[in-house]
Amino acid sequence: MSEKIPFDKEPQEHLGEESGTRALVRPEEKTKTPSFYKVLILNDDFTPREYVVHVLQKFFKKSEQEATHLMLQVHHKGMGVAGVFTCEIAETKAYQVNEYSKKHKYPLKCVVEAA
Numbered sequence: 001m002s003e004k005i006p007f008d009k010e011p012q013e014h015l016g017e018e019s020g021t022r023a024l025v026r027p028e029e030k031t032k033t034p035s036f037y038k039v040l041i042l043n044d045d046f047t048p049r050e051y052v053v054h055v056l057q058k059f060f061k062k063s064e065q066e067a068t069h070l071m072l073q074v075h076h077k078g079m080g081v082a083g084v085f086t087c088e089i090a091e092t093k094a095y096q097v098n099e100y101s102k103k104h105k106y107p108l109k110c111v112v113e114a115a
Contacts, residue, residue, distance in 0.1 A: 036115040037090035039082045039097075043074045047101070047108040055108065056082060059097050084115050 039060075041052070049071055056067035060082045074080040085093065094110040101108040 034086045036084050037087050038084050038113050038115045039090050039093050040079045040111050040113055041070070041074050041082045041097070042109045042111065043078045044107045044109070047106045049075065051101075051104070051106055052108065055097055055100065059093055059100070082110065087112075 041056070052071040052074065053064065053067040056062040056070055057064065060067075062070065062082075070080045070082065082097075083090075083093065090112045094112050097108065097110040
């Protein structure tokens with residue numbers, strides 16, 4: 001049974017020099033590297049530091065030491081990179097943190113930005 005060619009891929013025909021036969025050659029498919037996005041955690045004056053550490057551990061799988069270091073960076077610089085992900089994952093993580101914080105009555109926010 002012959003191999004099926006997708007409708008959106010037009011095969012190219014090549015003539016065999018010696019026998020006059022034709023061979024179908026598929027065009028080379030190129031895989032595109034996905035774009036990456038940073039999830040930024042923003043500082044505010046109301047969210048306790050311990051809660052920020054908790055969120056970084058829960059949603060970004062940071063160790064306690066990494067989460068504490070990042071929380072201090074957010075506190076002193078106004079924001080910090082919680083992680084770098086593909087677009088869908090970055091948006092999902094930011095949404096999860098924002099909803100979780102809202103549910104617990106904290107104004108902690110995450111935003112997504114191109115890396």
